[in-house]
Amino acid sequence: MTVVQMVNQQTVPAALCVTEETHPRPDGRDQYTISEVAAFTGMSAHTLRWYERIGLMPHVDRSNTGQRRFSNRDLDWLAFVGKLRLTGMPVADMVTYAELVREGKRTEPQRKALLEATRTDVVQRIAELQDTLTVLDYKIGTYAGAEQAPERTGA
Amino acid sequence: MTVVQMVNQQTVPAALCVTEETHPRPDGRDQYTISEVAAFTGMSAHTLRWYERIGLMPHVDRSNTGQRRFSNRDLDWLAFVGKLRLTGMPVADMVTYAELVREGKRTEPQRKALLEATRTDVVQRIAELQDTLTVLDYKIGTYAGAEQAPERTGA
DNA sequence: CACTTGCCTGGAGTGCGCTCCAAGGTCTTA
């Protein structure tokens, strides 16, 4: 049975609670194949392998035949990465963050600083977008009355 | 005298009033060289030429020696393009919009539809970012107390 | 007049984030 197609479900339950275990669990096993993970995260299997290669994933378990077996912890991490990606943070920076995590507790101050910088960026992006929204609304306003498919208006 | 460096001033007066004439006028001439425009828009001269090549700019005036002379109208258009760019709209779509504008008044319904679709995207992006902010705050919270540069804390 | 600075062009190059390919091994279901 082929894995169900459910790409692009970014809208996971909002409280993804990183490294806590409130994760949408595909089933009870805590062992997911790459295509399952692809389906759940909306990332492609290619991307998941690539993330691992560049050091954006902590080492993923393998089956005795060498196939990846992702854990719930991995899923949590990927959900967080997905969020960071939404902010437009460069992948290289996420790798840096991942490296800091790997280095252990003593890097927490740096990690905090990094996230705070990201936070600032996000706040600014939101402001920019809201500004853009104003412009867009103004522009749309100037087209007011111009309806799509203007023929057969008299229905 | 070289043009003043003031790259990256995205934060133009918010009411940029596309094709209206409330524009920050570099001086009174209504004729700007490419490097002046680059300074005012924060786009590189390369990018401005490229935008023209791909049809994202209405035809720009030229001096008798063939140099570009941008008008206030061009600046307005570029400000709008800058806003669209912030939304993440692909350049190809902006070109489409520019083509519609060139085709005249009868394309207004399409243009309106296009902007409305963009608006929807922007609203969604804002929501995503706000969601991300929540996650970020949660994460930062877990690092609370971890201060940058922990040595010499006892000051 | 030489020199510097700025502009022009077509086309090539860059960096990012994937995305795909080839060649092969594995797992599942009939």
Place this chain on the structure above:
DNA sequence: TAAGACCTTGGAGCGCACTCCAGGCAAGTG
């Protein structure tokens, strides 16, 4: 046990949005 879906790897390729280069013209300054 055989087909077919799935997994593995290193490395090549792609699309986007620039970004830069070479070679050349034009205008201002000492």
